[in-house]
Amino acid sequence: MGAQTYHLLKPREFPNLLSIVVTAYNEEEGIPFLRKRLSAFVDTLPCPTEIIIVNDGSSDGSLAPLMEWVDADSRVRILNLARNFGHQAAATAGLDQAAGDAVVLMDADLQDPPEVIAAMLEKYREGYDVVYGRRMSRAAETVFKRVSAWAFYRLMRLLIHPDLPADVGDFRLVSRACLDALLAMRETHRFLRGMVAWVGFPQTDVPFARDIRVAGETKYPLSKMLRLAWTAAISFSATPLRISFAVGLLIAGVGMLEAVNAVVRSVLGLPVVAGWSSVIVVTCLIGGSILISIGVLGEYVGRIFEAIKDRPLYIVASNVTRQDPSALPPVHHAAEVSKQLAALGRVHAMRPAVTAESVHAGTVRGGS
Ligand code: UDP
Ligand code: MG
Numbered sequence: 001m002g003a004q005t006y007h008l009l010k011p012r013e014f015p016n017l018l019s020i021v022v023t024a025y026n027e028e029e030g031i032p033f034l035r036k037r038l039s040a041f042v043d044t045l046p047c048p049t050e051i052i053i054v055n056d057g058s059s060d061g062s063l064a065p066l067m068e069w070v071d072a073d074s075r076v077r078i079l080n081l082a083r084n085f086g087h088q089a090a091a092t093a094g095l096d097q098a099a100g101d102a103v104v105l106m107d108a109d110l111q112d113p114p115e116v117i118a119a120m121l122e123k124y125r126e127g128y129d130v131v132y133g134r135r136m137s138r139a140a141e142t143v144f145k146r147v148s149a150w151a152f153y154r155l156m157r158l159l160i161h162p163d164l165p166a167d168v169g170d171f172r173l174v175s176r177a178c179l180d181a182l183l184a185m186r187e188t189h190r191f192l193r194g195m196v197a198w199v200g201f202p203q204t205d206v207p208f209a210r211d212i213r214v215a216g217e218t219k220y221p222l223s224k225m226l227r228l229a230w231t232a233a234i235s236f237s238a239t240p241l242r243i244s245f246a247v248g249l250l251i252a253g254v255g256m257l258e259a260v261n262a263v264v265r266s267v268l269g270l271p272v273v274a275g276w277s278s279v280i281v282v283t284c285l286i287g288g289s290i291l292i293s294i295g296v297l298g299e300y301v302g303r304i305f306e307a308i309k310d311r312p313l314y315i316v317a318s319n320v321t322r323q324d325p326s327a328l329p330p331v332h333h334a335a336e337v338s339k340q341l342a343a344l345g346r347v348h349a350m351r352p353a354v355t356a357e358s359v360h361a362g363t364v365r366g367g368s
Pocket of ligand 1: 023024025026027056084085086087090106107108109111217218219220
């Protein structure tokens with residue numbers, strides 16, 4: 001995987017229905033703020049909207065303000081999960097329920113400002129299938145946070161997907177086509193960000209300043225964050241399994257070098273410590289061969305793991321055919337043809353379903 005994919009961008013209208021999926025876990029204090037701000041924003045949108053709030057087994061009083069909201073606003077639905085299943089599962093539950101042509105996933109704590117959705121919709125109308133919010137305001141964060149985030153994204157890109165964008169959370173808009181591809185992936189250990197990068201499609205970003213939490217505390221302490229990173233690394237890549245193979249080769253190589261070294265030294269009559277080389281060589285060869293066998297085993301386990309995820313083998317972004325020729329204006333003779341070609345431009349006269357004008361370069365962004 002390497003170079004960016006060129007995509008056909010086909011401008012389109014606002015979605016017939018926009019679904020906004022909000023995950024909430026113990027957001028009692030934040031929900032009134034969310035209701036006010038999100039309702040006001042949705043009122044300004046030119047397209048019909050549904051708001052799906054996934055209550056991820058909250059144990060505080062989140063349900064009461066949610067019930068009030070759902071009673072007052074017919075656009076709102078609440079999906080109560082049976083217990084706390086975690087953010088990635090809650091988001092999947094909401095995405096499963098979404099009926100819109102475009103779906104936005106956001107947090108309940110207003111760290112993802114709803115107003116950014118308007119910019120996302122503009123990109124959607126340009127033809128992009130995935131529009132993620134890119135966090136711009138790292139300035140206020142500590143050096144440790146910035147350095148660790150930098151290292152985290154590099155590692156994740158190495159392990160998961162080279163197109164995984166940096167400084168991007170789960171706040172994003174996804175088109176129906178991309179969502180259907182995403183929802184076809186039913187793997188147990190989910191890292192949605194990586195899965196969206198994996199499905200492909202034209203992706204772009206809109207910058208935004210990530211606000212501070214409107215109320216309450218983060219539900220993602222360091223331990224949960226590390227667990228998510230671990231899930232991401234392990235469930236996307238068999239690289240860790242291959243490490244033992246590489247280490248085994250290295251150790252066996254050291255053993256062989258030492259064997260050669262010992263033979264050369266004794267032939268040349270250089271001093272050799274009696275017994276040392278044989279012990280080192282045997283230890284390295286045994287250790288190396290055990291690690292190599294584990295690596296081979298890991299390779300098979302990795303393949304079983306890939307197969308068991310049962311991901312789609314490929315995803316078709318678009319299927320382009322020539323448009324119905326009867327839709328072309330009637331042409332009677334050669335002079336008329338050349339006149340029409342001149343008037344329309346060759347590309348238009350050919351009338352492909354997607355014209356050259358809608359082909360944009362480098363629409364899958366690898367991020368910076
Ligand atoms: N969340 C959830 N289930 C969980 C943990 C978090 O649905 O088990 C929700 C939470 O209510 C919030 C979003 O996921 O809307 C992101 O969590 P949080 O704001 O705590 O994470 P942070 O922004 O601090 O990374
Ligand atoms: Mg948050």
